[in-house]
Amino acid sequence: MDVAQALFALLTNPNVAYVLLVAGLLALVLAIAVPGTGFIEIVAVVCLALAIIGLSQLPVNVAGIALILLGLALFIVDLKVQSGLIALGGAVALGLGSLFLFRPGEQAIMVSWWLILAVTLGSAALFGFGATRALRAMRTPPRMSMDRLVGASGVLRTALTPEGNHFVGTALVEGELWTVRADQPLAENTEVVVQAVEGLTLHVAPKRR
Numbered sequence: 608m609d610v611a612q613a614l615f616a617l618l619t620n621p622n623v624a625y626v627l628l629v630a631g632l633l634a635l636v637l638a639i640a641v642p643g644t645g646f647i648e649i650v651a652v653v654c655l656a657l658a659i660i661g662l663s664q665l666p667v668n669v670a671g672i673a674l675i676l677l678g679l680a681l682f683i684v685d686l687k688v689q690s691g692l693i694a695l696g697g698a699v700a701l702g703l704g705s706l707f708l709f710r711p712g713e714q715a716i717m718v719s720w721w722l723i724l725a726v727t728l729g730s731a732a733l734f735g736f737g738a739t740r741a742l743r744a745m746r747t748p749p750r751m752s753m754d755r756l757v758g759a760s761g762v763l764r765t766a767l768t769p770e771g772n773h774f775v776g777t778a779l780v781e782g783e784l785w786t787v788r789a790d791q792p793l794a795e796n797t798e799v800v801v802q803a804v805e806g807l808t809l810h811v812a813p814k815r816r
Contacts, residue, residue, distance in 0.1 A: 615660075624661030625708060625718045629701070629726055631655035632679045633733070639683060666710040674704025682734040698731035756780060759801045760814060767793045778811060787811045 617623055631654030638647040681697030705723040709716045761780035768774060773788040778799055780787075787809045793799065799811035 618657055618661035619664045620661070621665060621709060621716050621718050622722055624658055624665060625705065625722065626726070627654045627658035627661065629675070629705075629730070631658055632675065633682075633730065636679055636682050636686070636734075665716060668707050668710045671704045671706070671708035674700050674707065676704075678702075678704060678730075682730070685734055694731060694734045697734065698727050701730055702727035756785075756801045756804055756809060761785070761787075761799050761801065761809075761811070763787070763793055763795055763797045763799060766795045767791075778809070780809060785809050789813075 618627075631651050634647050634651035634654060638651055678697040678699070678701030681693050681700060685693040685697060702723060705718055705726065708718060759780050761778040763776055763778045764784065765776040767776040767787070767789055769792070770788070773790060774792050775786065775788045776793075777784055778787040779785075780801060786807065787799065787801075789799070789811050791813075793813060798814040800814045801809045802812050803810040
């Protein structure tokens with residue numbers, strides 16, 4: 608048996624074809640949720656292409672495919688609304704679709720129960736907990752506003768030099784180096800107070816003693 612035949616035999620194994628199908632669809636869902644990474648899209652295309660090769664030689668049940676796709680659609684919806692119940696419904700649909708993926712009575716082809724259980728529970732955990740929390744964290748604005756810097760003290764690390772109608776340099780404020788500007792020239796190591804924040808530039812004035 609040459610390499611091509613061995614690969615074909617592997618792809619037509621029901622368990623392998625099933626894993627490739629689900630992995631490709633899950634990667635596709637993640638690619639939709641976090642577009643533009645490139646790697647996830649490649650994984651989805653490769654897995655789905657290999658799954659199609661294997662499934663084309665097996666007695667696939669259309670109803671099983673439909674249920675799996677319904678489960679993945681519910682996962683996508685859950686990523687949008689971030690409701691664990693929808694992810695749970697998607698896991699149930701995925702599990703049922705996995706059970707009915709192949710038509711009964713034809714060469715007794717079926718996917719391992721343990722594999723179905725592992726994929727279903729893993730997908731539920733991924734989308735019901737992991738992916739949802741990750742997207743929520745990505746969409747949550749920073750709690751610390753730049754406005755917190757107003758009134759903070761700092762020390763100039765460079766002398767302020769003329770730039771337009773202001774004098775610009777850098778200062779260490781709350782442990783970070785910032786671009787600052789003032790209405791007057793100030794020497795290096797002068798203590799300053801932040802009066803306003805404009806973008807990433809701090810407007811400062813000499814600290815009064």
